[in-house]
Every structure is written in structure tokens, then in C-alpha cells.
Amino acid sequence: GAVVSQHPSWVICKSGTSVKIECRSLDFQATTMFWYRQFPKQSLMLMATSNEGSKATYEQGVEKDKFLINHASLTLSTLTVTSAHPEDSSFYICSARGLQGGPMQETQYFGPGTRLLVL
Amino acid sequence: GQNIDQPTEMTATEGAIVQINCTYQTSGFNGLFWYQQHAGEAPTFLSYNVLDGLEEKGRFSSFLSRSKGYSYLLLKELQMKDSASYLCASMDSNYQLIWGAGTKLIIKP
Numbered sequence: 001g002a003v004v005s006q007h008p009s010w011v012i013c014k015s016g017t018s019v020k021i022e023c024r025s026l027d028f029q030a031t032t033m034f035w036y037r038q039f040p041k042q043s044l045m046l047m048a049t050s051n052e053g054s055k056a057t058y059e060q061g062v063e064k065d066k067f068l069i070n071h072a073s074l075t076l077s078t079l080t081v082t083s084a085h086p087e088d089s090s091f092y093i094c095s096a097r098g099l100q101g102g103p104m105q106e107t108q109y110f111g112p113g114t115r116l117l118v119l
Numbered sequence: 120g121q122n123i124d125q126p127t128e129m130t131a132t133e134g135a136i137v138q139i140n141c142t143y144q145t146s147g148f149n150g151l152f153w154y155q156q157h158a159g160e161a162p163t164f165l166s167y168n169v170l171d172g173l174e175e176k177g178r179f180s181s182f183l184s185r186s187k188g189y190s191y192l193l194l195k196e197l198q199m200k201d202s203a204s205y206l207c208a209s210m211d212s213n214y215q216l217i218w219g220a221g222t223k224l225i226i227k228p
Contacts, residue, residue, distance in 0.1 A: 002164075043220045044162070044206070093161045097214075106150055106167060108216060113161040 003027050004096050006111035013084055014119055020080045021114045023094030029074040030096035034108060035067070038091045050077050084118045091115055121145045123219035125207045130225045131197055139192045139205050139222045147212020151183050151190045154206040156221065162206055165192070194224075202226045 003026040011019050023033055035047045048064075050056035050071035058064045068080040077096075081088055092115075095108040122144045131137040143151065150169040154162035168174055168183035168190060180193040192205055204221040211217055 044218050046216075046218075049215070091159075106169075106210060106214070107152070107164055109164060110154075110161040 002098075002107070002109040004030075004094065004109050004111040006094055006114050008114060009112060010115050010117075012117045012119065015085050016083055018080055018082045019084055019116060020078055021092055021094075021116075023077045023079070023096065023111050025075045025096040025109075028096075028098050030077075030098060031074060032097045033071055033077040034095045034097070035069060035077075035079050036093045036095065038093060038113075040091075044093070047079075081116065084116070086118045089116055089118045121209075121211065121217045123207055123209055123217055125205075125219040125222045127220070128223045128225065130227060131194075133197055133199060133226055133228050135197050136193065136195050137197060137224065139194075139207075139224065141190045141192070141207035141219060143188050143190070143207070143209040143217070143219075145209045145211040145217050148185065149210040149212065149214055151181075152208040152210065152216065153181055153190075153192045154208065155203050156206060157203045165205075197226050199226050199228070 005024045007022045031052050033050050036044045038044050046059050047062045048056045048058045050069050052071050052074050056069035071077040091113050093113040095110045097108050125141045152167050153165040155165050156162040166181035173182045178195045183190045204223050206221045207219040208216040
């Protein structure tokens with residue numbers, strides 16, 4: 001149990017284009033999903049927290065108009081990097097947490113990550 | 120403020136035992152997590168402690184002392200594949216994870 005998928009695993013795009021990354025919880029319902037970014041040899045950095053059906057909460061310094069997050073269902077959240085630039089190149093990882101009161105209410109399970117390279 | 124401290128890097132020998140320590144200070148406490156992250160991959164869940172004591176899971180064990188704000192991850196019978204970063208994270212009163220910077224564990228033959 002507790003499988004989270006991410007698609008795509010690799011993206012190479014031109015500067016100025018938009019990229020959408022999908023995160024799905026495959027075998028559980030996730031009321032909360034998290035989006036992280038990790039640069040090489042650095043710690044995980046939380047970008048935003050999204051709850052199903054409501055607006056995402058962004059961490060300080062993360063532009064909400066640039067990183068659009070949608071959490072339309074209990075199993076799917078998407079992150080869209082709009083007008084991507086080379087400095088947005090990074091490893092983007094989502095995680096999902098189960099329903100409050102359920103057996104997986106605390107633990108975050110991570111997707112495999114998406115490598116974004118903006119040329 | 121909220122803070123998680125763990126060593127930056129540790130080295131151990133194949134077959135040996137290693138203990139990775141973590142101290143935490145968070146606004147409220149709803150549990151302590153350990154994750155393993157191999158280079159270039161996403162973290163994978165190892166353990167969750169919310170009560171004091173030792174939780175054993177195969178070769179890996181995790182310990183928590185809430186009064187001391189302290190946890191450790193114990194890895195026994197080390198294998199080369201255990202070379203990875205080990206991330207300590209404390210869950211605060213808002214159920215948000217506060218992450219440590221990770222401990223890079225190097226296993227030598």
C-alpha cells in the first residue's frame with residue numbers, strides 16, 4: 001500500500017514554456033499533498049501544501065503565480081511551472097498524506113520525483 | 120524557532136552497526152519520522168515514532184525520547200546498499216513536517 005506516482009519522470013523544455021507535473025496516490029485517498037523541490041546535494045525544500053478542494057498554501061519565497069497547484073480530487077494533484085526558466089531546473093517531488101483519522105493520516109509517502117531541465 | 124539537527128555525514132563499515140542521531144525543537148509534536156533517500160531518488164519512508172522507546176523493524180530500529188527532543192536511527196548488519204542520506208523530520212502541531220538537512224551515510228567494504 002501507500003503508492004504515489006508522478007508523471008512525467010523527466011522533462012526537458014525550452015525556456016518560456018509551461019510544464020505540468022501530475023502526482024497521484026494510487027491506493028489511498030490523500031486529503032493533503034505536498035510539493036517539494038530539491039537542488040543537487042541540498043535538502044528537501046517544501047514549496048506548497050495543498051488540500052483537496054481548496055487553494056494551496058505556499059511557503060515563503062515561492063511564487064504562487066509561477067507554480068500553479070491544483071488538487072481537484074483525493075487522488076490527484078498537479079503542479080504547473082509556468083514560463084519556466086533555467087533556474088527552475090530541479091528535482092520536483094510530491095508526497096501525499098492519508099485521510100485524517102485513518103491509518104495513514106500522519107505519514108507522507110513520496111512519489112518518485114520529476115526531473116525538470118529548462119534549456 | 121523550529122530546528123532539526125543531525126550530522127551531515129557519517130562513515131561506517133559493511134556488516135557493522137551505525138547510529139544516526141537527531142535532535143528536534145518544534146512547535147508542538149506529533150511524531151518523528153525517518154526517511155531514506157538514495158542519490159537521485161525520492162525519499163522512502165522508514166519509521167514513525169510518536170511514543171517514547173525503541174521501534175524495531177528488521178535491520179533498522181528507531182528510538183524516541185520526547186522529554187529530550189531526541190531520536191536515533193540504528194542500522195545493523197550494514198550493507199553497501201544502505202549508502203544513502205537519512206532524513207529526520209518532526210511533525211509539528213499543524214501536522215507539518217519540519218525536515219532536517221539529512222545525514223549522508225557512506226558504507227565502506
